[in-house]
Amino acid sequence: MDDPNRLWTELRDFLQGIPSSLPAPPKAILLVSGHWETEGFALTAGAHPPLIYDYYNFPPHTYELRFDAPGAPSLATRAASLLKDAGLKASTDPERGLDHGVFIPLKVAWPEANVPIVEMSVDASLDAELHLAAGKALAPLRDEGVLIIGSGMSFHNMQAYRDPGAMNPSKRFDTWLDQATEAAAPTRDYSLAEWVDAPMARYAHPREEHLIPLMVAAGASEAPGKRIFKGDVLGTIISGFRFD
Numbered sequence: 001m002d003d004p005n006r007l008w009t010e011l012r013d014f015l016q017g018i019p020s021s022l023p024a025p026p027k028a029i030l031l032v033s034g035h036w037e038t039e040g041f042a043l044t045a046g047a048h049p050p051l052i053y054d055y056y057n058f059p060p061h062t063y064e065l066r067f068d069a070p071g072a073p074s075l076a077t078r079a080a081s082l083l084k085d086a087g088l089k090a091s092t093d094p095e096r097g098l099d100h101g102v103f104i105p106l107k108v109a110w111p112e113a114n115v116p117i118v119e120m121s122v123d124a125s126l127d128a129e130l131h132l133a134a135g136k137a138l139a140p141l142r143d144e145g146v147l148i149i150g151s152g153m154s155f156h157n158m159q160a161y162r163d164p165g166a167m168n169p170s171k172r173f174d175t176w177l178d179q180a181t182e183a184a185a186p187t188r189d190y191s192l193a194e195w196v197d198a199p200m201a202r203y204a205h206p207r208e209e210h211l212i213p214l215m216v217a218a219g220a221s222e223a224p225g226k227r228i229f230k231g232d233v234l235g236t237i238i239s240g241f242r243f244d
Contacts (some may be wrong), residue, residue: 031106031154043092045119072117088134128215159206173201185224
């Protein structure tokens, strides 16, 4: 959308810079979206996944956006097998499309829509430790050229946006999240699993579906995280992290 007040210009610029920041172009992307919850993990397995316009009260043209990236059925099957081998419940869904947690950020980052995409759900339990384990199970995909992305928001309290009193609490949670994510893997995983004990945790995430994708991305790497984005969105601080 147009951004005359520059509310999300920083975020757009960050997303546009992701491809050039990578050591090599990804062969495919596996993206975990906070907008799809299932019993166990599910993965899109269609060759040409449609789009799901799961947002409301936006300008009409936003319901005509296109992002015709190919699917990757073989990747979906491979990922499901890795999850099952780790004792986790997983399935593939050949009919499911890509929700806006997938096609909106990826349309900014890869406007050519030329990288095969698989979307993965979060488990309806929203259990942080379970999602860290899922990341560990999926880690071999990294060596196969697959980019694993967790799509959500590091702060997601719809009632707090544009509230002048929200900045300080969002900063407190963001400071904790940065420290936790950038710790060595064992400490990092313990801290993230216990995220609800962080300062202002439930203020930042009254419900944690937008935080949980981060756990999968973190679990897929033994390296400490690195904050690669920090910005003000609607009067709150949000951050993005990378795990090399």
